[in-house]
Amino acid sequence: MIRINENYMLLQASYLFSTIARKISEFQEKNPDAEIIRLGIGDTTRALPDACIKAFHRAVDEMAQDATFRGYGPEQGYPFLREKIAAHDYRDRGMDISADEIFISDGAKCDTGNFQEILSPDIRVAVPDPVYPVYVDTNVMAGRTGGYKNGRYENLVYLECTEKNNFIPSLPEEPVDLIYLCFPNNPTGAAITREELAKWVDYAEQNRALILYDAAYEAFIRDETLPKSIYEIKGARKVAVEFKSFSKTAGFTGTRCAYTVVPRECSAWDENGKPHPLHALWNRRHCTKFNGVSYPVQRAAEAVYTNKGQKQVAAIIAGYMKNADRIRQEVDELRLPYAGGLHSPYIWIKTCGNSWEFFDMLLEKARVVCTPGEGFGSCGKAFIRLSAFNDYKSVDTAMRRFSAAVKHGG
Ligand SMILES: *Cc1c(COP(=O)(O)O)cnc(C)c1O
Numbered sequence: 001m002i003r004i005n006e007n008y009m010l011l012q013a014s015y016l017f018s019t020i021a022r023k024i025s026e027f028q029e030k031n032p033d034a035e036i037i038r039l040g041i042g043d044t045t046r047a048l049p050d051a052c053i054k055a056f057h058r059a060v061d062e063m064a065q066d067a068t069f070r071g072y073g074p075e076q077g078y079p080f081l082r083e084k085i086a087a088h089d090y091r092d093r094g095m096d097i098s099a100d101e102i103f104i105s106d107g108a109k110c111d112t113g114n115f116q117e118i119l120s121p122d123i124r125v126a127v128p129d130p131v132y133p134v135y136v137d138t139n140v141m142a143g144r145t146g147g148y149k150n151g152r153y154e155n156l157v158y159l160e161c162t163e164k165n166n167f168i169p170s171l172p173e174e175p176v177d178l179i180y181l182c183f184p185n186n187p188t189g190a191a192i193t194r195e196e197l198a199k200w201v202d203y204a205e206q207n208r209a210l211i212l213y214d215a216a217y218e219a220f221i222r223d224e225t226l227p228k229s230i231y232e233i234k235g236a237r238k239v240a241v242e243f244k245s246f247s248k249t250a251g252f253t254g255t256r257c258a259y260t261v262v263p264r265e266c267s268a269w270d271e272n273g274k275p276h277p278l279h280a281l282w283n284r285r286h287c288t289k290f291n292g293v294s295y296p297v298q299r300a301a302e303a304v305y306t307n308k309g310q311k312q313v314a315a316i317i318a319g320y321m322k323n324a325d326r327i328r329q330e331v332d333e334l335r336l337p338y339a340g341g342l343h344s345p346y347i348w349i350k351t352c353g354n355s356w357e358f359f360d361m362l363l364e365k366a367r368v369v370c371t372p373g374e375g376f377g378s379c380g381k382a383f384i385r386l387s388a389f390n391d392y393k394s395v396d397t398a399m400r401r402f403s404a405a406v407k408h409g410g
Contacts, residue, residue: 089244187376
């Protein structure tokens with residue numbers, strides 16, 4: 001009798017995006033003329049930078065000739081891309097990361113989800129609350145949690161991100177082995193300082209723990225003093241793996257390219273207390289289960305690092321951040337407490353009551369769609385997430401309506 005992985009039975013159905021979609025279509029049916037604006041989107045909306053498109057086209061043409069055709073490439077990614085990442089994203093910023101420590105993949109979602117696989121099923125795992133659901137669900141599938149009770153899984157340690165701690169979690173009170181951190185954060189938009197991040201690196205060093213650092217929104221950081229990588233922190237090479245993606249940086253959400261950094265010094269221990277480099281384990285896993293990112297996509301990603309690519313990417317990000325500024329301006333005027341939007345495309349706004357009630361009110365009165373915070377965890381119950389991924393005109397109109405709705409109805 002073929003049996004299932006029972007851990008999958010512990011997973012909670014995610015009603016967040018399906019419920020949002022249903023509510024929107026019900027509203028649209030009742031109000032066919034209503035022009036709805038979506039500020040709930042966690043996806044980029046602007047076209048790929050021209051430099052990437054040109055490189056993409058050139059690489060596709062290479063595939064059309066026997067002489068320049070490429071079949072399987074290295075599983076870890078082509079050296080041309082790994083070397084540019086090491087140089088631009090790390091060495092030029094004073095960090096010691098080499099090309100062979102970089103693994104190119106088709107997404108940070110897969111990598112943040114898959115990395116736990118090379119670690120023991122018995123480790124204690126800490127995740128932020130609110131959280132990017134991938135970190136939680138992949139550990140549920142691996143059997144590291146108990147059942148789901150009152151909105152949380154047993155045996156998971158939740159790192160609460162609240163108004164009280166400015167959405168930067170405190171160190172755990174009980175020992176943990178694996179820690180997921182994401183800054184600038186999705187969904188809160190909060191950014192961490194070097195000092196605060198150093199506390200986590202120290203904790204990991206002292207407790208022989210590992211940090212999985214998701215820096216997918218690094219490109220949105222506007223303050224040079226905030227860390228764009230965990231390797232800006234002394235000692236991080238020993239205790240941290242970092243995930244970055246071209247998705248939010250360069251609009252690759254539909255094109256698919258990301259990378260994971262596994263420093264040579266980073267280790268985990270076997271049952272006899274012997275250390276093993278994670279680099280070798282991850283390399284083994286990656287080569288066994290993955291056959292590399294498409295050649296034209298890697299060429300398109302490489303073009304991000306040309307002068308033109310850098311300028312075009314900066315202009316796209318600046319456009320999104322202009323939207324974020326517009327959102328913050330209105331929320332400031334309304335005196336609603338919020339986080340994010342300064343170094344992130346997300347603004348995390350506190351509502352007076354329940355996030356779903358606020359969602360309904362906003363849809364009814366403003367014809368604006370937000371994301372209810374409850375979908376990201378218990379700590380999100382009173383919050384909504386607004387996203388800057390849209391065009392300025394829509395954001396501007398949405399925020400005028402938002403303001404009027406909150407003044408009259410919220
Ligand atoms: C969008 C996002 C990513 C990027 O995922 P890709 O698979 O690279 O598109 C990673 N982490 C977080 C928290 C995100 O919001």
